[in-house]
Amino acid sequence: METLATFDEAVELLKNAVKYSTIENQKHLDLSVINAPDRLEYQKALMVVQSAVKRGEITQDELKQRLGLI
Numbered sequence: 001m002e003t004l005a006t007f008d009e010a011v012e013l014l015k016n017a018v019k020y021s022t023i024e025n026q027k028h029l030d031l032s033v034i035n036a037p038d039r040l041e042y043q044k045a046l047m048v049v050q051s052a053v054k055r056g057e058i059t060q061d062e063l064k065q066r067l068g069l070i
Contacts, residue, residue: 011045015067
């Protein structure tokens with residue numbers, strides 16, 4: 001996937017970077033679990049979803065829910 005055409009594609013990609021934190025029952029996005037050659041794609045996905053939050057298309061909490069963080 002060279003470009004992320006949709007918000008949904010970005011969310012699906014970022015779900016691969018969700019991991020449990022050292023703090024009990026907490027999750028976070030961790031790009032260090034992604035292979036280095038693929039990280040730019042994940043960074044672009046982060047820009048897509050954060051831009052949607054900034055534009056008011058989705059709230060930060062809704063995004064966290066879609067990513068499986070809460």
